[in-house]
Amino acid sequence: MEECKRSIGTLSEEVLNKLAKMLDNSTCDHEGITCSLQVLSATGSPGRALLARLADRCCSLDFLLHCLRKIDHQEAVQYLSTMVTELIQITVQPQSQQATVGGRLVLTCKASGPPGLSYQWFKNNEETGSTPELVLCPLAPVHQGHYICRVNHGVNFIFSQWAHVRLVHSAGCSSSLFQGSVSGLLITHQPQSRAASEGDTLFLECNAEANPPAQYEWYHNMVPMKQQNTRSLKIPCVTTAHRGLYKCKVFNLYHEVWTDVATVVIGPSSITDASWVEVDRGPATDKVALLIGNMNYLYHTQLCAPIADVHEMTNLLRQLDFKVVSLLDLNCQEMHSAVTEFLLLLDKGVYGLLYFAGHGYENYGNSFMVPIDAPASYTSDHCLCVQNILTRMQEKETGLNVFLLDMCRKRNPNDDIIVQPGLIKVTANIVFGYATCVDAEAYEVKREDVSNGIFISFLKRRVCEDEKVTVMLDRVAEDMGRCDITRGRQALELRSNLSERRSLTDRIQTAECSASYSARNLQWAVAHVLPKSLCLQFDCGVKVQLGFAAEFSNIMVIYTRILEKPKEIVSCCAQLTDFPEDVEIDLKKSNQETLLEAGSLLLIKEDLPSPELPSRYTRIRGLQRLKTELTFTVCLHYTYSNMDEEVEERQTVTVGKPLVSKLNLHEPRRPPACSDSLSFSLDSFNVPECSSFTEGFASAGSASNAWSYYAQTGRESSTTDSPTSSRSANVPEETDSPELFDVPQPLVASKSLPHSQLNDTNYTFSDMYNFHSH
Structure with missing residues (x-):
């Protein structure tokens, strides 16, 4: 059913909380869901945290229902199925349009959901219509502005996107082409799908009539093609790199329209035996x-x-x-x-x-x-x-x-x-x-x-x-x-x-209904969740922040900061101690005032929240060997203004199993087999395969944020960031020096290794002791 393809993120907060309560109180003993809830137990409601992570990774309701049926959670299945049928989903969004004064314009909003949906159109907070189609005729200056539609069913409702109506004066075009057309731009010839052989010339064409005249911009697999800005696209001597989806953006000063998608298949060279047929393995999933x-x-x-x-x-x-x-x-x-x-x-x-x-x-x-x-x-x-x-x-x-x-x-x-x-x-x-x-x-x-x-x-x-x-x-x-x-x-x-x-x-490019893609994102992310930032309140009135950052998937830095202290306390500091024996702590480098002194050469202070606050850093290695939850003691040392002796308070903190420790890599695995289901594996859900691919490309950067190399603390790792933000948020500043093997220089903690062009003439070794083999 179409509703099941919607994202979990479309569920209301009330529905999510009720589902979470059912999961938290579940007596089901399925390995996959039990593992997931256990590793998220530190968040308060493990069920709510799990649903939030599924929503962040755009998992569909179909995938969630499949998992609930797999673990035989009948109560949750029945409740979610009922809620799905009551969801409202806008299927046709109103589009911004331009038209001439005195003409006719139609804004359309359509939605799917339970029977009896009602529509309300608003312009500048004033209701202007109550049907799926809002007809504006004859157009007058009063009609210009922004419109939005609200679709209602009882107490539930959803808003459409905004549509901007703009009036323009007639350009004197008397052609019958645009009579009855509100777009002002009409594509008269669509590009056609083609099959070609390596070495052939590929020719695609589109045509449009518009006033002002149309301009053209060709796209290959959603990427604009340089210097391809005419109505005809010609590529001589094609290779397999030219296979894929092509379409053209046609636009002028006022309008923009996309052509249909043309699929180009590149087969073997025509000079070879025609019986050899190339296998199209498709894009990266x-x-x-x-x-x-x-x-x-x-x-x-x-x-x-x-x-x-x-x-x-x-x-x-x-x-x-x-x-x-x-x-x-x-x-x-x-x-x-x-x-x-x-x-x-x-x-x-x-x-x-x-x-x-x-x-x-x-x-x-x-x-x-x-x-x-x-x-x-x-x-x-x-x-x-x-x-x-x-x-x-x-x-x-x-x-x-x-x-x-x-x-x-x-x-x-x-x-x-x-x-x-x-x-x-x-x-x-x-x-x-x-x-x-x-x-x-x-x-x-x-x-x-x-x-x-x-x-x-x-x-x-x-x-x-x-x-x-x-x-x-x-x-x-x-x-x-x-x-x-x-x-x-x-x-x-x-x-x-x-x-x-x-x-x-x-x-x-992944299939829109690929449950395996959703499960893989979840499995990948769960194993790299950092503990949330904590604020500890001590009896003396001092408030201490406890934060976490990932240096590698199995190396974490914990920092402590004094957020508040009473005026009568002249000095105080928070130190970490009593770590489990499983992990590796260099006691000489723990509770240091700088990351460099703590042994972290790659994290930079600016990657952490509020870097201007004084902090103490402790670096924990070997998290893959952690067998139980990470528990340690925060020891607060402070001195009052009228006392010479130092006072100590202690609090024990448990932060679960951070980062890769959830995978229990120290435990032996069973002999490898295709059907193995280890940790939170895909096969534990018997995820159905789907071979259909969407035209758009899905970004993996969203999921990779959960493995955040320089994970920010004080907030959960987000998986909904744009590809641009995920690629730039945590990249350390690069050095300006182009020399790589120059006279040995210390690597400053706030710098990464240089990415600039290498100058071969500057490569020198001061002596062969600097030259080591693996």
């Missing part, structure tokens, strides 16, 4: 990325670059609408679990990207990523085989598989086992970008505070380019080849069977 950086090895050389490299890649991929999870210092079990959770988020048509920075090796054509707890003489049994991960990714029918491996590829003399990974399918969608060649090492440059890997130093300049992935990586290889410092030591190697123009910048 989503984009997800797992970034792992291992630095602090227990039995091997410590690395410095992964923290900065993962940080750089996270920022860049988020700008490309990837849902990114970034993890530092994982042991073998945690790496296996992280990959398993990553695979749960893949689905048909999804772009999957895996980036690893750390120790690694290659034996017999197979690449292995080394966890931080690998023994001194490690073998493949202690590591993760990249080719095995690829096999499991292919089971999901992914649209693109990209592996960026920033690690050494020397042979491991301790490992004589020939690993036989699963059979790799011929999918023509696999790209391997190795930071170095076979039997060679990958290097990082040691700097005072933060090191940068050579691979990422060049990759970050190119990764956002709107080019085929292999073309982009080829340019990275050329950049590295022109650099004196890398020549003879490290050269990027590219392996690919990519046959189509797949780019990391490709837009996401």
Whole structure:
């Protein structure tokens, strides 16, 4: 039914609160919904919080009803079904129009919902009509202004959008073309769908009659085409990159009209055997990325670059609408679990990207990523085989598989086992970008505070380019080849069977009714929710703010601020202590006055609310190992004006399981299978597939905000931000220095690593001690 395709956000507050109460009091024991409610229990009403997150991610009522039926919550199903039938939905919005004095103009508003809907038209708060169509005839200056329609059913109502009526004087056009037409612009020839072969010339045409004369602007997949502003569109020598949806915007000084959509299909070249038919795999249905950086090895050389490299890649991929999870210092079990959770988020048509920075090796054509707890003489049994991960990714029918491996590829003399990974399918969608060649090492440059890997130093300049992935990586290889410092030591190697123009910048287009897309967004977001900012009131009258920010998906910074204190208290400070043993806290760097002193080199103070207030910062690492809720003590030390002795008050705080700790990566996973349902997996709902795609493109940036790399505190992470805001809100200021491997300079805490063009002539090493291999 049509009503079920509406968003959960269309439900009234009263309906949402009643549904939340039913969910909170539910005795259902379904794994997925129980997990979701438990992880949101800290918000007060876990059911209300869950519904809010579903609404933020534009989940449909159909998806919610499906989940409620799956857990056999009959009360909620019956209540929601009743409410759905009573919802009012405007199906035809009134449009702004222009017409001449003395003419005739019709504003139309139509709505679906329960029987007996009534309409009220308003102009400047005065009621002007009570039917779905408001007829203004003959038009006079008094009719000019803004109109809105209210659709009513009992006490329920909904307003339409505003429509602006503007009167213009007749331009003297006597043509019968516009008699009876209020638009003043008429398309007389629509562009037609076409099928072409690679190398052919594509020709599309539209025509319109208008006064003043019409202008034209062509769009390909909703993106304006440069220098295509005539009624005819001609593209010589087309490729598969030209396939997609085309339409033209026709406009003049007063009017704007869009043509119908023309679908262009590009087949194989006409000079090849006609029996070969290209398979159209469609656009990206989503984009997800797992970034792992291992630095602090227990039995091997410590690395410095992964923290900065993962940080750089996270920022860049988020700008490309990837849902990114970034993890530092994982042991073998945690790496296996992280990959398993990553695979749960893949689905048909999804772009999957895996980036690893750390120790690694290659034996017999197979690449292995080394966890931080690998023994001194490690073998493949202690590591993760990249080719095995690829096999499991292919089971999901992914649209693109990209592996960026920033690690050494020397042979491991301790490992004589020939690993036989699963059979790799011929999918023509696999790209391997190795930071170095076979039997060679990958290097990082040691700097005072933060090191940068050579691979990422060049990759970050190119990764956002709107080019085929292999073309982009080829340019990275050329950049590295022109650099004196890398020549003879490290050269990027590219392996690919990519046959189509797949780019990391490709837009996401998902089916309007895709429940799997909604479930994937929810699963991805729930695991990266930060605790809400808290205000603690102490008996002495001091009020302390407690805030949280994410540095990585498994590293969080907690800050304390004194918001209020009585006048008789001359000094006070709040310190955190008594953390659980599961997480890693550097006691020497806890409760520090600056982020840099707390060990956070990548967060900047300006990313936090009210940065002008004095704060104390504590950095918590290894959240993936947290087995219970995060509980700690806030210890307030203060001194009265007439006392020399310091007084202490303590409060215990519990903030649930923040960020990736909800996934319990420390727990072993079952053997991988297509039907596995781990954590809050898609399969736990048996989500139905939908193959129809909308014409518009859905932005993944909304969901990626929930993985907010520099998550703002004092408010919930929003998933409804525009793509523009999600791409710019948390990006640290860049340095102005174009040199990358210049004389080592300390990295200021409020700066990110440079993205500017690299000056090869300035690449120098003060000595070879600054040159380290993975």
